[in-house]
Amino acid sequence: MKYYFPVPTTFILAAILFLCSCKGERKLPIYGLRDTKTVKNSDGTTSVDTVYQTIPAFKLLNQDSTYITNDNFKGKVYIADFFFTSCTSICPIMHRNMKKIFEDFKDNPDLMFLSHTIDFKYDTPAVLKKYAQKLGVDGPKWQFAYGAKDTVYTLATKSYLVSVEQDNNDKQGYVHQGYLVLIDKHKRIRGAYDGTNPEQVAQLEKDIPVLLAEEKN
Template sequence: MNLRTNYSLKQTIVASAFILASALTYSCQSNSAEQKLPILGSREPVERVVDGKTIVDTVYHQITDFAFTNQDSQRVTQETVAGKIYVTDFFFTTCPSICPKMKSQMLRVYEAFKDNPNVVLLSHTIDPAHDTVGVLKEYADRLNVETDKWHFVTGDRDSIYDMALQYFVGVQEDAQAEGGFAHSGDFMLIDQNRHIRGHYHGTEQEDVDRLIKDMKVLLKEQQHEQK
C-alpha cells in the first residue's frame, strides 16, 4: 500500500466513524427540549487546579488554523471566519456527478443567510491544479454570489486534503471515479469557536433543510453567549 492509498484509506475510515458517531449524538440531542446543538468530534478531559481544587474541563476537537486563496485572490484564514459561524464543503469545478447538486443546495443556504453578517460559506476545491483563482472566479460569477459571503478557495493540494481530515470529510484522487476524484457530498456546520456542530448530506434537500434550521439555532446560541 503506497502513502497516497494509505492516506485516502485513513480519510475514509475516520470519516465513516465520525459520521456514525455524529448521527447517534444528534439523534440523542434532538430528543431534548433544549435547543442547543451538540459539539461533534473527539473530546478529552483536561485537569487544571484552581484555588487548590482540581477542575476537569472538556476540550473538544477544534479546526486548526488555515490559509487559502479565494476567487478574488484574497487570503482566507481562520481570521476570515473569526466570530462567525460557517458552512464548509469540498468540491471541484469539473465534477460531473454530485457537485452540481451540492452547489444548488448550498445556494439555498446562501440565499437564506446572504444578509446575515455572522454567516460565511467556505468551499474548498480538491483539484487545485485545474481550479485556479481565475477558474474559481468564473465559477462564482456563474452562481452570482458575493465573495465576502461565499469563498471558493484553492491552495496547496496537501494542505487542502489535510483540511478535509480536520472536517472528517473523505477526499481522494481516484482514476476510477467520475472526474478523477472521489469525495463525499458533506456539508459541515462550524461555530464561532471552530467546533463542528453539524454534519449534513449536501445532495439531499431535506438534510439541507435541517442545516438551515440548525444554523438559526446556532446563531441564537451565539447571541446568547455574547450577552
C-alpha cells in the first residue's frame, strides 16, 4: 500500500499564526478554512467575528448497525481517523497508538474516538464489529463508522482535510493519510497528528488535556 504524509498548507498557516500570537496560557490553534461576518451587538454597534470551518452534519452506520450523527459527539472532544480493516501497513500502527490513548483517557467522559472505514465494499458494520472486538474497544466511547464512498471520502478530504482515495493500482486498493485529527466541542479542527509517528502521537497525548481544559472554561 502506498501512503504519504504531506502537511496540509492550511495547518502550516494556522500554526504560524498561532505561534505569532500566542501569549499566556497555551491554547491549541484552530485549523481549516475561515471567514468573517459582521454582527450587530446589543448596543447597536457592529463587530466582525471569525467563522471557522467545522465538521458538517453526518449520518453513518456504526459497528452495531446503528446510525450515528453529530449528536453522538455533542459536547465532546473527539479524535477522528480514516482506515480500513484489511490494511496491513499504516492502519495497525495508527490504531495501536490510538488504543494507547484510548486506554489513557478511557475514564474521561469528555473524550471520544471516531474511526471511519474507507473500504465501502468490504467493511460492513459486522466486519467493523469484529475489528472493534479484536482491538478491545467495542463500546460507545470508540465508534467505527461505515458509509457510502462519496459520503465518507468527502468528509475526509473536505472536512477533516485528510487525503483518501480508491486506487486500483495499489495491491490493497486504497491510499490514505494516517492522521489522527483532534476535534473540539464546537466541531472545529484543533490538531492533526501522524498516527504512525511516536513523537506526534506523544504530542497529541499532551494536547488533549490542553483542549479539554480550554473547553471547560
